[in-house]
Amino acid sequence: MTDIELPDGSPFGPDNLPYGMYSTGDGAPRVGVRYGDIVVDLALLLDDPVFAAPTLNPFMAQGPARWAEVRERIQAAIEGPVPDEAVHPVREVRLHLPIAVADxxxxxxxxxxxxxxxxxxxxxxxxxxxxxxxxxxxxxxxxxxxxxxxxxxxxxxxxxxxxxxxxxxxxxxxxxxxxxxxxxxxxxxxxxxxxxxxxxxxxxxxxxxxxxxxxxxxxxxxxxxxxxxxxxxxxxxxxxxxxxxxxxxxxxxxxxxxxxxxxxxxxxxxxxxxxxxxxxxxxxxxxxxxxxxxxxxxxxxxxxxxxxxxxxxxxxxxxxxxxxxxxxxxxxxxxxxxxxxxxxxxxxxxxxxxxxxxxxxxxxxxxxxxxxxxxxxxxxxxxxxxxxxx
Amino acid sequence: MTDIELPDGSPFGPDNLPYGMYSTGDGAPRVGVRYGDIVVDLALLLDDPVFAAPTLNPFMAQGPARWAEVRERIQAAIEGPVPDEAVHPVREVRLHLPIAVADxxxxxxxxxxxxxxxxxxxxxxxxxxxxxxxxxxxxxxxxxxxxxxxxxxxxxxxxxxxxxxxxxxxxxxxxxxxxxxxxxxxxxxxxxxxxxxxxxxxxxxxxxxxxxxxxxxxxxxxxxxxxxxxxxxxxxxxxxxxxxxxxxxxxxxxxxxxxxxxxxxxxxxxxxxxxxxxxxxxxxxxxxxxxxxxxxxxxxxxxxxxxxxxxxxxxxxxxxxxxxxxxxxxxxxxxxxxxxxxxxxxxxxxxxxxxxxxxxxxxxxxxxxxxxxxxxxxxxxxxxxxxxxx
Incomplete structure (x- = not known):
């Protein structure tokens, strides 16, 4: 398990937590959340199958109650130690189009x-x-x-x-x-x-x-x-x-x-x-x-x-x-x-x-x-x- | 098995064979081809998994050589007897949007x-x-x-x-x-x-x-x-x-x-x-x-x-x-x-x-x-x- 260190004054603190799609090596895109200079893998952090999708769309489709619930869960989980395999420095990952654009x-x-x-x-x-x-x-x-x-x-x-x-x-x-x-x-x-x-x-x-x-x-x-x-x-x-x-x-x-x-x-x-x-x-x-x-x-x-x-x-x-x-x-x-x-x-x-x-x-x-x-x-x-x- | 009868002068003869998505009862949309006044189920007619999709898009993505090959196979198969369960009068089915529209x-x-x-x-x-x-x-x-x-x-x-x-x-x-x-x-x-x-x-x-x-x-x-x-x-x-x-x-x-x-x-x-x-x-x-x-x-x-x-x-x-x-x-x-x-x-x-x-x-x-x-x-x-x- 890893304790993620948040750089002083980071604009990616616990009140932000933006979502994106990342990959490492030749792997497929996975849902991540940014905390400081770290991308945290959400499927691994929260054990929720909606984050196994290749875009944010299935999660986004779940609506505002789920968005609020997941945000609270991330805020709680991210302060404590998180699984090592869920943690990637942002400079070491590839970032992808976060959503499948409809119109x-x-x-x-x-x-x-x-x-x-x-x-x-x-x-x-x-x-x-x-x-x-x-x-x-x-x-x-x-x-x-x-x-x-x-x-x-x-x-x-x-x-x-x-x-x-x-x-x-x-x-x-x-x-x-x-x-x-x-x-x-x-x-x-x-x-x-x-x-x-x-x-x-x-x-x-x-x-x-x-x-x-x-x-x-x-x-x-x-x-x-x-x-x-x-x-x-x-x-x-x-x-x-x-x-x-x-x-x-x-x-x-x-x-x-x-x-x-x-x-x-x-x-x-x-x-x-x-x-x-x-x-x-x-x-x-x-x-x-x-x-x-x-x-x-x-x-x-x-x-x-x-x-x-x-x-x-x-x-x-x-x-x-x-x-x-x-x-x-x-x-x-x-x-x-x-x-x-x-x-x-x-x-x-x-x-x-x-x-x-x-x-x-x-x-x-x-x-x-x-x-x-x-x-x-x-x-x-x-x-x-x-x-x-x- | 059924022999499909083509009405005289039908504009849906063997030289046309348009593709669409149909459903019966509460069923999910399936790929069909129109022949005369009949919708023929393509997954059943040709035993090809690309036609098990909910839109024509996966088949369309296969490109012109496949389009030509499938068209020939349909033209050959449709003249002979076809499985009963693949045959639906067009007036008895529900027709759906045939493609997932991109742009x-x-x-x-x-x-x-x-x-x-x-x-x-x-x-x-x-x-x-x-x-x-x-x-x-x-x-x-x-x-x-x-x-x-x-x-x-x-x-x-x-x-x-x-x-x-x-x-x-x-x-x-x-x-x-x-x-x-x-x-x-x-x-x-x-x-x-x-x-x-x-x-x-x-x-x-x-x-x-x-x-x-x-x-x-x-x-x-x-x-x-x-x-x-x-x-x-x-x-x-x-x-x-x-x-x-x-x-x-x-x-x-x-x-x-x-x-x-x-x-x-x-x-x-x-x-x-x-x-x-x-x-x-x-x-x-x-x-x-x-x-x-x-x-x-x-x-x-x-x-x-x-x-x-x-x-x-x-x-x-x-x-x-x-x-x-x-x-x-x-x-x-x-x-x-x-x-x-x-x-x-x-x-x-x-x-x-x-x-x-x-x-x-x-x-x-x-x-x-x-x-x-x-x-x-x-x-x-x-x-x-x-x-x-x-």
């Missing part, structure tokens, strides 16, 4: 981001479209290309049309960008025809991950009318390997910025689900942005209520992301197209003037949130390196 | 449809947007709400804003519509970073289904800018229970309408994948439209090549649909918004003037295609009845 929806919930893109793409007109303050605008993305942090991001090819040219050309994207986002994972789904009200958010949502919604701005600009983004986004979406339980974010709950005009009744109430999460974006190891999640206009509870108000079902494994997180200040913008104002105002990264991503670049997004009694809750990070087009 | 993408490949909607939504400007003839425009839909024919369609609620009003209201859709489409099912997927060229279409696509992409036009009109349709579509998408194998559509292959300007090289060649499929749309039992698939501008091989040209992977169970099928003539339009010109030109259905769908309405879309030697290949039908909003 993936990406929202557009930051007013600062939406207004910045409006100014860039529709100069001279209102930065926000008329619907923006009435509903959380969102669209479906490609679930099959959600990948775990560390997966190489091959520069996508596709059609792009330069403003001065009459016809599009085919080739690698020249405006490859990131979007720093928070993603929410549905554990307990809903039936077709059922609505998930804002007040029922915590009964359905299991936890949160970091998301990098890689975006090829040139492909996107040419393709997106009238049906929205497609190939400019569908080549890859990276998520962090650790799903932070919603219960670990209780101390991070804050009121939303004021919503004027007041939204329709189905989007009102349900308690505060603004979240005081601080993100950090590093470009080749240099911090270039600190997006504040607390600035988001729409809450994740409103996103889920909106997504199901038409009777659409939600499924275990559904992932919905916030859209780019941008604050009011320039150093709080969560996409390079905003940070560099469409590429017209380069920023300095490691001493070089930069706009969009070059081959070999690495982007790491990390985040923390307040926990109980002054502790910090860590999300870990979502990392990706750009590989040359093939 | 669902909906295209917009009919020039007549796209131009009609352009005229309705953007009067006075070019009916087609600048990108339309350069790439097959498409977007991701909600995989989790793809339902099998016969599933009731609850009228969706959501936000709609009448042109004369300043703010949106919440309520049941007042402009509920259909879209008659053909859908293509990926059997053998592709890896992240791999492209599926137009010439490789038949190595990846297992077969085709009929699709009714139910659309709440009022929700859609208010929400769709700038990220595309979401709640106006995500409440339900119905598919026919029978997957017609691609091999059964060989005799239906026809050249596309001429594509001017010539598309970029990655969208050229690969043989003719225009398809001479005739659809029929019945509204409460009265035929109101006959959409001709042969009029589609973009081929399904071009759709799949485009969808993966950025390196996005395809998975077993991916479903991609053509978008509304509309021909040049009024009686060939595959959506009621086109048939009734935005509701301004009602049509007569069973003696009543009608525009959009009322509660209790039933829509049935069926289709046939030419088979070898003058035979017809049937798709069966996709049916849905509108239920009141809840």
């Amino acid at each position: 993936y929806v990406d929202f557009y919930a930051s007013e600062h981001h939406a207004a910045n893109l409006g100014r860039l793409f529709r100069p001279g007109s209102d930065p926000l479209l008329p619907n923006w303050k009435h509903l959380p605008v969102g669209y479906h993305g490609r679930a099959g290309t959600v990948v775990v942090s560390g997966t190489g991001i091959v520069r996508p090819c596709g059609q792009r049309k330069d403003p001065g040219e009459a016809v599009p050309a085919y080739g690698p994207s020249r405006r490859l960008d990131i979007e720093a986002e928070l993603g929410f994972v549905v554990g307990a789904g809903s039936a077709l025809g059922e609505r998930i009200g804002v007040e029922s958010f915590a009964e359905h949502v299991f936890g949160a991950v970091l998301v990098n919604d890689w975006s090829a701005r040139d492909l996107q600009a040419w393709e997106y009318q009238p049906l929205g983004p497609h190939l400019g986004k569908s080549f890859a979406t990276s998520v962090s390997p650790w799903v932070v339980p919603l219960a670990a974010l209780e101390a991070a709950r804050v009121p939303l910025p004021r919503q004027i005009p007041a939204p329709l009744p189905y989007l009102r109430g349900g308690g505060h689900w603004g979240l005081d999460v601080d993100l950090s974006v590093e470009w080749n190891g240099e911090q270039v942005s600190r997006p504040p999640y607390r600035e988001m206009y729409w809450s994740p509870a409103q996103m889920l209520a909106h997504m199901t108000v038409n009777g659409a079902s939600a499924r275990t494994g559904d992932l919905f992301a916030s859209g780019t997180i941008s604050g009011p200040a320039k150093h709080q913008r969560g996409a390079f197209i905003e940070l560099t104002w469409g590429g017209s105002e380069p920023i300095t990264v490691k001493g070089e003037e930069r706009t969009f991503l070059l081959d070999g670049d690495e982007v790491a997004i990390s985040a923390t949130a307040p926990g109980p009694n002054g502790a910090r809750i860590g999300f870990g990070e979502v990392v990706g390196r750009v590989l040359p087009a093939v | 669902y993408v909906d295209f917009y490949a009919s020039e007549h449809h796209a131009a009609n909607l352009g005229r309705l939504f953007r009067p006075g400007s070019d009916p087609l947007l600048p990108n339309w003839k350069h790439l097959p425009v498409g977007y991701h839909g909600r995989a989790g709400t793809v339902v099998v024919s016969g599933t009731g369609i609850v009228r969706p609620c959501g936000q709609r804003k009448d042109p004369g009003e300043a703010v949106p209201a919440y309520g049941p859709s007042r402009r509920l519509d259909i879209e008659a489409e053909l859908g293509f099912v990926v059997g053998a997927g592709s890896a992240l970073g791999e492209r599926i060229g137009v010439e490789s279409f038949a190595e990846h696509v297992f077969g085709a289904v009929l699709v009714n992409d139910w659309s709440a036009r009022d929700l859609q009109a208010w929400e769709y800018q700038p990220l595309g349709p979401h709640l106006g579509k995500s409440f339900a998408t119905s598919v026919s229970p029978w997957v017609v194998p691609l091999a059964a559509l060989e005799a239906a292959r026809v050249p596309l309408p001429r594509q001017i300007p010539a598309p970029l090289p990655y969208l050229r060649g690969g043989g003719h994948w225009g398809l001479d499929v005739d659809l029929s749309v019945e509204w409460n039992g009265e035929q109101v439209s006959r959409p001709p698939y042969r009029e589609m501008y973009w081929s399904p091989a071009q759709m799949l090549a485009h969808m993966t040209v950025n390196g996005a992977s395809a998975r077993t169970g991916d479903l991609f649909a053509s978008g509304t099928i509309s021909g040049p003539a009024k009686h060939q339009r595959g959506a009621f918004i086109e048939l009734t010109w935005g509701g301004s030109e009602p049509i007569t259905v069973k003696g009543e003037e009608r525009t959009f769908l009322l509660d209790g309405d039933e829509v049935a879309i069926s289709a046939t295609a030419p088979g070898p030697n003058g035979a017809r290949i049937g798709f069966g039908e996709v049916v849905g009845r509108v239920l009141p909003a809840v």
Whole structure:
């Protein structure tokens, strides 16, 4: 048996305990929970067959009472000695996609981001479209290309049309960008025809991950009318390997910025689900942005209520992301197209003037949130390196 | 043992043999093949464990050589006596969703449809947007709400804003519509970073289904800018229970309408994948439209090549649909918004003037295609009845 040592100030203390899938050697993925710098095997720790699955989905499907019960059992078990074979230093394991993604929806919930893109793409007109303050605008993305942090991001090819040219050309994207986002994972789904009200958010949502919604701005600009983004986004979406339980974010709950005009009744109430999460974006190891999640206009509870108000079902494994997180200040913008104002105002990264991503670049997004009694809750990070087009 | 009798002129003869999932009594879904008016149990007919699965996906994943081999074995076995317990009249079984849908993408490949909607939504400007003839425009839909024919369609609620009003209201859709489409099912997927060229279409696509992409036009009109349709579509998408194998559509292959300007090289060649499929749309039992698939501008091989040209992977169970099928003539339009010109030109259905769908309405879309030697290949039908909003 082993006593796990928790490093001082670790953001993975007993109030966090995020879930993930890990493997060692050539072994199959297994469910683990992170405690300090250790991955603890849950099937071995708790002797529960639901943790013998190759994803978190069967456990997530069991619903909020089981999530709470298991969390308490982990908190109790992890303080004492745990079986040696359940203990792996996190640096010695391979981490996998934690969930089998059912549907993936990406929202557009930051007013600062939406207004910045409006100014860039529709100069001279209102930065926000008329619907923006009435509903959380969102669209479906490609679930099959959600990948775990560390997966190489091959520069996508596709059609792009330069403003001065009459016809599009085919080739690698020249405006490859990131979007720093928070993603929410549905554990307990809903039936077709059922609505998930804002007040029922915590009964359905299991936890949160970091998301990098890689975006090829040139492909996107040419393709997106009238049906929205497609190939400019569908080549890859990276998520962090650790799903932070919603219960670990209780101390991070804050009121939303004021919503004027007041939204329709189905989007009102349900308690505060603004979240005081601080993100950090590093470009080749240099911090270039600190997006504040607390600035988001729409809450994740409103996103889920909106997504199901038409009777659409939600499924275990559904992932919905916030859209780019941008604050009011320039150093709080969560996409390079905003940070560099469409590429017209380069920023300095490691001493070089930069706009969009070059081959070999690495982007790491990390985040923390307040926990109980002054502790910090860590999300870990979502990392990706750009590989040359093939 | 039973000799199955094939009714004269049946569109489900030995050159068709579509696959589906059926059950009897309280039993679990089983893989069946349709022959005439009979469902033949494939696990019993062929003694192959891949057909003991609850969806077609494991068989579809085995790839084109296996699809061809199994098709030959079925064609041989079905002519002789088959085990009694493998034989069920189709009217006595329950039919289920034939595939586990991975990602669902909906295209917009009919020039007549796209131009009609352009005229309705953007009067006075070019009916087609600048990108339309350069790439097959498409977007991701909600995989989790793809339902099998016969599933009731609850009228969706959501936000709609009448042109004369300043703010949106919440309520049941007042402009509920259909879209008659053909859908293509990926059997053998592709890896992240791999492209599926137009010439490789038949190595990846297992077969085709009929699709009714139910659309709440009022929700859609208010929400769709700038990220595309979401709640106006995500409440339900119905598919026919029978997957017609691609091999059964060989005799239906026809050249596309001429594509001017010539598309970029990655969208050229690969043989003719225009398809001479005739659809029929019945509204409460009265035929109101006959959409001709042969009029589609973009081929399904071009759709799949485009969808993966950025390196996005395809998975077993991916479903991609053509978008509304509309021909040049009024009686060939595959959506009621086109048939009734935005509701301004009602049509007569069973003696009543009608525009959009009322509660209790039933829509049935069926289709046939030419088979070898003058035979017809049937798709069966996709049916849905509108239920009141809840």
